[in-house]
Amino acid sequence: MSVPITSQLIDLMAALLLLIAFAMVSQRRILRLIHLFAFQGLVLSVNTFIVAIAIHRPELYGSALLTLGLKVIVLPWLLHRLIDRLNVRWDVETLLNIPTTMLVGILLVILSFNLALPISQLAGTITRGTLGIAMASVLLSFLMMITRRKAVPQVIGFLAMENGLFFAATSATYGMPMIVELGIALDVLVGVFIFGIFFFQIRETFDSLDIHHLEKLKDRG
């Protein structure tokens, strides 16, 4: 009893996504984070493409192309420009206990695998096994947003979370309707623009991108 090759490839892509999620959690350099984010988008796009071939859904080709264009080319390009303008290209975050974060990450993976198991047993899609990984990558991106102090990695964490959600949608229900997907794509794009403007505002006010400055409230009337 052999499993079809497309299904195996989907599993492999899912495993790669999990690996990338962990790499992002542990990565200190902003530049490499952006590379990893672009790579995550690429894996996501390839995965959608394989699913489209496996179940013969033409609309998923469009979705794969959209992912490729937006998450592999446009968003990383925008982020590159942004870190160039902000002059934080070589920034390194030091205040991060990576082994502890990793252990928390493993716990998150176990949690999401457990949560996903009953759901994927009910589902009949060929991608059902990957739902746990999708949830894990959402939670890991969330973890990354919590543990980072600088603004740019947090935004990359947010974008990675959107990638995880997209993957969850693909694995649970073969993707969202096209119109929803287009809407989300536009939202993400606009979101990055707004964040970009926001970064400049933060830096102008505090001379730094460390968001802990935002926690201090001033009661100047």
Next chain:
Amino acid sequence: MNPGFVASQLFQTLLAVSLAPLMLGWVNQCRAWLQNKSGPGWLQPYRVLLKLFRKDPVLAHNASWLFRLTPYVVFGCMVLAVSIVPVLATDLPFSPGADVIALVGLFALARVFMALAGMDVGTAFGSMGSRREMLIASLAEPALLMVFFTPALISQSTALNTIVEVLAHRELTLYPSLAFAAVAFVMLLLAENARIPVDNPTTHLELTMIHEAMILEYSARHLALMEWAHALKLMTYTAIGIALFMPWGIAQAGRWEMMPVAIAALVLKLGAAGGGLALLEMLSAKMRIFRVPEFLGMAFLLAVLGMLTHFLLDMRAV
């Protein structure tokens, strides 16, 4: 026990023991080529061993029996370890006697003796090297066990020859969990064999040494045995990696006619692994020692992830 069995075991062990320095020489030669140097040639480790065996050993005045015993213990452990690993064929009389967990134990035994010998003479560098080695080993060992558990789960056995039988003779299936385990294993191979991101095997600066610092006090035949054991360890790890993650071409039990194919496949795979190792070493810089726990933590994480993805993804493939 039939004689064919014993002959297969003997042949394989002797082959591995005699090829181990060649493997080390090949890695060093590849590295020299990649650095645009001409290199000392593949056979250099043999020449070094020959030279060392001819010399008279010099011992420190306060060296105890432990110090003199250690090279033999370490060498014996490594020979035993390489006899357990199926290199050419899977019918090994030794293999049922010791599974992967015992294999990890053998490595630990050798390491404990080496660390004690490093501290025995009482020089600062020796004990520093021992302490560093133990730091690395304490983190690498659990990760190594975790790496072994993933193939053990797939093949439902911890005996190496059964694992290899199952993995080599199934229909082609992609196991994402094995990919995780393989990456973790490569990281551990680098750490355990004192290769570059963790330790620099060619360093001459005692302060940065880990493995070399432990054996600084050894000379002549003791040093030769230590060096040979070190080469054997690299060979054993490579053989384990080949057996677990690319076992194609290994001869099935009791099929002598498959032996030439198995030898050719082994030589090819060892050559490729050595080249890959040299390339990996070229591309990375040595880490600060306090970054090593992070590196090994990453390896542990990958190994655990391999097990977890096995439960999630591979179960329906079985």
